[in-house]
Every structure is written in C-alpha cells, then in structure tokens.
Amino acid sequence: EAGVAQSPRYKIIEKRQSVAFWCNPISGHATLYWYQQILGQGPKLLIQFQNNGVVDDSQLPKDRFSAERLKGVDSTLKIQPAKLEDSAVYLCASSLGLAGVSHEQYFGPGTRLTVT
C-alpha cells in the first residue's frame, strides 16, 4: 500500500514570498490533515478535511494560510506571504475516518520550509 506522498521535500524562500505544498493521501482515506511541526515541538493541527469539506481550521492563520481539497483527494496548503516564524516542517496525514474514533493517522514525510 502506497503511503502519504508530499512534495516538495524541502523549500527555501525569502520572507514575504509565497509557497505551496502538495499532499496525496492514501487511496480511500476520507480524512486529510495538515500539521505544522516547529523544531523540538509536537505537530500542531492546521486544518482537517473530511472528503472535500473542512472539519476544523480553528488553528489555521487564515490571513496568510489557505488550503483546499477540491476533489476530496489531493490537497494543497499555501502560505502567502511567508514570515520567518513559518519555518517548520509541514506534515500531511490521512485516515480512513475521523481520528477521534480510533482511526489510525498515517503521516507523510513532510515538507521542510525555511524562510530567510
């Protein structure tokens, strides 16, 4: 079974530039998550999709971050404009259903973003 795919793996941009990350979840997984993981911290949920609808985006900085999952499969996360504090690893995860009911989350390798 193929895992969660993410690209790019690494990205370096200057502050105030824009960047986009792509995620392809495991086939058949209805739920997709984007996490931000700052060095030395645990992942922080940014947004959760159930199929193509948003379930939770309460911690997404909506003034600069946006995400979409138009066809209920792939997803993109965009930052515009980037700030220095956005430097982190952005993890995508997917699960069959909702994680709160013991559905396992499977994580991708992440995209390491460095903002200079």
Add this chain to the structure above:
Amino acid sequence: KNQVEQSPQSLIILEGKNCTLQCNYTVSPFSNLRWYKQDTGRGPVSLTIMTFSENTKSNGRYTATLDADTKQSSLHITASQLSDSASYICVVSAVGNTPLVFGKGTRLSVIA
C-alpha cells in the same frame, strides 16, 4: 486545557540497554493514547494505540503501558538498537471529533 507532557526531553543510552519514556496527560474525556516514532526527516509512524481498558500493549521490543486512573503512560524499549534513535511522541485523543493532542516528544539517541 488538554495537554500532554513527556519526559525526559532527551535521553542518550548505550546500544543494548533498556529505557523507559514517560507521558502524562490531562486530556478528557479520554478515548485513546498512541505512541509514535519519528525518525529525523520523516513523518511520525505509529507504534501502539491503547484504549481505556488496555493497560499494556507490545510491538516487538516496544512495550507501552497505560494507567488511565493516574493519566500516565510509559514506553519501554528493550535491548535498544542504533535504529531506535528517533523522537518518540505521545499522542492522546479525546472522545468525539477533536484534534489529537501531541506531546513535544522525547529525543532518544542510542550510541555504540
């Protein structure tokens, strides 16, 4: 506030030795607790998941324990190997569709 605290923050052990990592949580109402292993530059990978009624679960050389009364969990690694070097993250889920609560992780280094 739902929180997960892990200790120690980092740990260095010799290859072949055992070690135990700790996790305390305040998440309520409790649904399940997971331990993840995160290698450098990789995403977290699940090691174990335990519900309220389970107090021990093993996955090879990894054994997790759960005391739901004291809201504590531990991850015991037996006969450590160099490949065990990673961050180990404790994650707790509350009942219902609420975000998972992640600890900051314990950074384990196994040296020869």
